[in-house]
Amino acid sequence: MTFRTRLLLIFAIAVAAAVGMVELVVSGQAREAFETMEAHRVNAIVTQFDKEFQRRGDEIVRTVERIAASDMARDIAISPESSDWVDRAGAQASTNRLDLLELVAGDGSIVSSAQWPAKFGYKEEWLTSQPDWDSKGAFLRSEELPDGVTLALMAVRAVIVGDRKLYVAGGRILDKEFVASLVAPKGMRVLLYRNLAPAFTPAELIDAAGPIASAILLRPLIEQVESQRKEAIRAIGRGASAETFHALPLPGMDTNILGVLLIGSARIDLVTLEASTLRTAVLVAVTGILMAILLSWWATARITRPVQRLAESAGRVAAGNWGTTVEVSSTDEIGQLARAFNRMTHELVDQRDRLVQAERVAAWRELARRLAHELKNPLFPLQITVENMQRARDSYPEQFDEVFREGTSTLLAELSNLKQIIGRFSDFAKMPAPEMQSVNLNELVTATMRLFEAQLSKAGISAAAQLDPSLHAVQADSEQMTRVLRNLILNAVDAMPQGGSLTVRTQALGSGARLEVSDTGQGLTPEECERLFTPYYTTKTHGTGLGLAIVQSVISDHKGRIAVESEKGKGTTFRIDLV
Amino acid sequence: MRLTPSSPDALGVPKGFVLTSWEAGRRAVFSADENAPGGRPFPDTIEIQMARSLRDQSADLELGKADIVELGPNELRRQVAGRKVWTSSPVRLMALVFGPRITDVRVREALSLAVNRTAIQSVLLQKQGEISGALLPQWITGYAFLFDPATDMATASNLVAGSPAGQRSFSLAADDPADQPIANRIQLNGRDAGLTISVAPPTGNSDVHLVEIRIPFADPPHALASIAAALGLPEPGPTRNPEEAYAAERALLEGFRVIPLFHLPDVYGGGPRVHGGPVMTPLGEWRFDALWVEDRP
Numbered sequence: 001m002t003f004r005t006r007l008l009l010i011f012a013i014a015v016a017a018a019v020g021m022v023e024l025v026v027s028g029q030a031r032e033a034f035e036t037m038e039a040h041r042v043n044a045i046v047t048q049f050d051k052e053f054q055r056r057g058d059e060i061v062r063t064v065e066r067i068a069a070s071d072m073a074r075d076i077a078i079s080p081e082s083s084d085w086v087d088r089a090g091a092q093a094s095t096n097r098l099d100l101l102e103l104v105a106g107d108g109s110i111v112s113s114a115q116w117p118a119k120f121g122y123k124e125e126w127l128t129s130q131p132d133w134d135s136k137g138a139f140l141r142s143e144e145l146p147d148g149v150t151l152a153l154m155a156v157r158a159v160i161v162g163d164r165k166l167y168v169a170g171g172r173i174l175d176k177e178f179v180a181s182l183v184a185p186k187g188m189r190v191l192l193y194r195n196l197a198p199a200f201t202p203a204e205l206i207d208a209a210g211p212i213a214s215a216i217l218l219r220p221l222i223e224q225v226e227s228q229r230k231e232a233i234r235a236i237g238r239g240a241s242a243e244t245f246h247a248l249p250l251p252g253m254d255t256n257i258l259g260v261l262l263i264g265s266a267r268i269d270l271v272t273l274e275a276s277t278l279r280t281a282v283l284v285a286v287t288g289i290l291m292a293i294l295l296s297w298w299a300t301a302r303i304t305r306p307v308q309r310l311a312e313s314a315g316r317v318a319a320g321n322w323g324t325t326v327e328v329s330s331t332d333e334i335g336q337l338a339r340a341f342n343r344m345t346h347e348l349v350d351q352r353d354r355l356v357q358a359e360r361v362a363a364w365r366e367l368a369r370r371l372a373h374e375l376k377n378p379l380f381p382l383q384i385t386v387e388n389m390q391r392a393r394d395s396y397p398e399q400f401d402e403v404f405r406e407g408t409s410t411l412l413a414e415l416s417n418l419k420q421i422i423g424r425f426s427d428f429a430k431m432p433a434p435e436m437q438s439v440n441l442n443e444l445v446t447a448t449m450r451l452f453e454a455q456l457s458k459a460g461i462s463a464a465a466q467l468d469p470s471l472h473a474v475q476a477d478s479e480q481m482t483r484v485l486r487n488l489i490l491n492a493v494d495a496m497p498q499g500g501s502l503t504v505r506t507q508a509l510g511s512g513a514r515l516e517v518s519d520t521g522q523g524l525t526p527e528e529c530e531r532l533f534t535p536y537y538t539t540k541t542h543g544t545g546l547g548l549a550i551v552q553s554v555i556s557d558h559k560g561r562i563a564v565e566s567e568k569g570k571g572t573t574f575r576i577d578l579v
Numbered sequence: 580m581r582l583t584p585s586s587p588d589a590l591g592v593p594k595g596f597v598l599t600s601w602e603a604g605r606r607a608v609f610s611a612d613e614n615a616p617g618g619r620p621f622p623d624t625i626e627i628q629m630a631r632s633l634r635d636q637s638a639d640l641e642l643g644k645a646d647i648v649e650l651g652p653n654e655l656r657r658q659v660a661g662r663k664v665w666t667s668s669p670v671r672l673m674a675l676v677f678g679p680r681i682t683d684v685r686v687r688e689a690l691s692l693a694v695n696r697t698a699i700q701s702v703l704l705q706k707q708g709e710i711s712g713a714l715l716p717q718w719i720t721g722y723a724f725l726f727d728p729a730t731d732m733a734t735a736s737n738l739v740a741g742s743p744a745g746q747r748s749f750s751l752a753a754d755d756p757a758d759q760p761i762a763n764r765i766q767l768n769g770r771d772a773g774l775t776i777s778v779a780p781p782t783g784n785s786d787v788h789l790v791e792i793r794i795p796f797a798d799p800p801h802a803l804a805s806i807a808a809a810l811g812l813p814e815p816g817p818t819r820n821p822e823e824a825y826a827a828e829r830a831l832l833e834g835f836r837v838i839p840l841f842h843l844p845d846v847y848g849g850g851p852r853v854h855g856g857p858v859m860t861p862l863g864e865w866r867f868d869a870l871w872v873e874d875r876p
Contacts, residue, residue, distance in 0.1 A: 083702040087653065118763035121698045146763070 011296035015288040023281030057138025061155040064170040068157040077166035089114040106165030139253040151194040180208035191262040242267040378414040434477030442467040460499025488517040495521030518573040524566040595620035595868035620868035650848040652705040661851035667863040669842030683746040687835035689738035693772035708843035716842035739773035748775040749786035
């Protein structure tokens with residue numbers, strides 16, 4: 001990943017993160033505001049319910065008091081025959097617009113029941129258990145009817161005439177009409193659960209239209225209110241159809257939870273608001289990211305262009321072009337870096353020039369030393385031979401012919417030696433380019449080692465070839481590779497004057513090949529290993545020091561690598577890898 | 580009247596009158612028989628309106644549209660000035676009759692023990708008639724008291740608990756809509772015993788029917804045979820003495836297919852223009868010949 005790409009990513013992430021945080025903050029504040037508003041609306045509904053509950057309760061109390069104060073109630077209370085009044089409650093309930101009305105004698109037996117006319121004579125012990133009804137307001141009660149149980153808001157008053165007593169218990173059923181009377185704002189609805197059975201009964205959860213379809217979803221909330229006996233809040237559903245329900249317990253006279261009032265608030269407004277905020281945030285983020293990309297493209301171009309030029313220049317330096325410089329166009333850190341880079345390359349060039357010059361001088365010195373050494377050896381016999389021939393001619397003329405003959409023979413031999421020395425130098429100078437062809441290294445090794453069999457045997461060296469049969473043919477110059485192997489074998493022979501073991505190995509390296517020549521000679525020091533391939537360097541008392549230089553030159557021309565491993569006293573291994 | 584007799588014979592022709600007009604199920608007109616034994620009746624014409632509910636008959640009497648009407652229990656609670664009331668002996672049997680679906684005798688007996696006849700007779704029937712566990716009334720047989728109609732809710736509950744669950748639920752219909760409150764009370768009593776009773780409309784096919792049967796004879800063998808025929812019970816054998824009659828009646832009630840509840844009288848009320856009477860014999864037969872009616876002002 002480039003520096004510019006990284007910068008672009010950083011800018012984009014920074015913008016997206018900033019927009020995301022803004023979106024989170026806005027969404028959170030919107031949710032908080034919505035929930036505050038919802039709480040206000042729920043409170044309004046609860047207040048409205050309380051008022052309606054109170055209003056209806058007061059109305060029922062007044063109605064029951066009116067019936068209790070009537071002559072009819074007095075007549076029933078003092079009547080010795082209750083059977084004459086069995087149908088009065090129905091008429092009174094109808095007249096007074098009550099759903100429920102029972103006239104109950106002082107002993108608790110029903111004289112007349114509007115909601116269940118057949119129940120006359122049955123006992124209503126809950127009425128006689130309460131000593132003072134006149135101070136009681138309306139209360140919730142689970143009332144049994146012929147077709148089931150219902151939840152009612154009731155009031156009771158007692159008529160006392162002398163020692164006779166009559167209870168008037170009247171009320172109204174809390175049903176869908178009651179729920180319909182609670183006007184909920186838009187987006188809210190009111191439900192009433194009538195807790196009339198031991199277990200949750202979906203049909204008892206009603207709204208203004210009757211039982212609701214999805215009652216089962218509210219079961220956990222209702223059961224929570226019943227068990228905890230306090231208000232509870234829970235979100236029902238997901239997404240736009242979600243609703244938050246506030247559930248309030250409605251206790252009866254004996255504190256049992258007889259009903260649960262549920263106020264549902266649709267979350268569609270909040271979901272829509274959040275979705276809108278999210279859309280806006282995404283739009284802002286996308287726009288911001290695009291803007292950031294454009295701006296950062298321009299900005300990073302300004303920032304990275306000098307860095308890029310520095311990187312390119314550093315690459316060129318690494319490639320060997322040490323004279324590379326960078327244009328300095330600013331005075332900031334990048335400019336300082338560019339100036340430092342230019343100084344560094346300048347120093348590098350100077351140092352390289354000095355090093356080349358020094359090496360060249362050293363090479364010339366080494367060459368001169370080597371030439372002097374190589375040429376001095378044949379020149380001394382030449383000088384001795386000529387002086388002997390001059391001495392014989394002056395002092396022993398009769399022996400001059402013989403001396404001349406021997407002298408000329410020696411001169412020719414030494415001249416041949418000089419010629420050979422000059423030829424080797426000439427060969428190194430004129431190393432030809434390799435002519436690549438398919439070469440089987442195993443065959444090359446076998447053939448070359450056969451040439452040295454006699455010499456190796458004479459030197460007391462045991463030779464072994466460990467050849468990899470899976471070795472493929474490689475592209476190489478056969479003649480030059482033969483020369484390489486010959487030089488390495490001769491070096492090994494020179495390294496083992498007391499005899500030893502010579503091992504030549506081949507090994508397949510993928511599509512390439514590895515060639516190793518190991519001896520058990522005296523070995524080399526690490527310093528000697530470092531300088532081993534330097535031209536004219538040799539550890540031997542004879543030789544030009546060009547053999548391994550030629551080997552390295554050939555391997556380099558073959559795009560290969562040569563390495564040496566050696567341990568003093570144990571031997572040396574040359575390893576050549578060809579690709 | 581409430582009934583809709585299918586023929587003039589079923590309606591019964593009042594003594595001293597002859598039928599002059601018959602509209603089945605609606606109206607019958609009788610004229611005084613000038614040659615009637617014992618002399619011509621006082622009224623010239625009697626018009627009988629049929630299929631009139633007790634409430635309509637009461638309204639007709641109040642509005643002067645009718646001079647003599649049947650009175651239901653509700654009317655008996657009212658004290659109306661100038662009204663005359665004639666009551667016969669208990670000539671109608673009110674009973675529960677089980678259909679074939681309720682095969683478990685424990686359920687039938689449980690309902691018999693659960694019904695609080697006293698409360699119904701005292702309140703809903705306004706003390707009319709007699710509580711009874713017998714098919715024939717006491718005044719005919721003299722042994723009706725041997726059929727104990729007492730309520731025993733504990734025994735009823737035990738019987739229900741031992742019965743199959745499918746037999747505990749059944750429907751009940753009152754053949755006469757005027758008897759609907761009694762059916763409702765029986766439903767409530769049954770519930771206390773553990774029975775689930777649904778009160779059905781009179782026209783439905785119910786498992787149990789609340790019926791009223793008129794007892795047309797004053798002698799036990801004929802009366803018992805008549806009731807057995809009306810209720811679909813086996814015809815009782817001939818009886819020569821009260822012991823055999825008792826045994827025959829006891830046999831009919833074995834298995835609780837029929838649960839006698841009450842023996843009810845016919846009750847008629849007359850408007851202020853009506854004088855003389857009574858309007859019926861102790862057996863409930865009409866006797867209009869001794870009545871006379873004032874002219875309308």
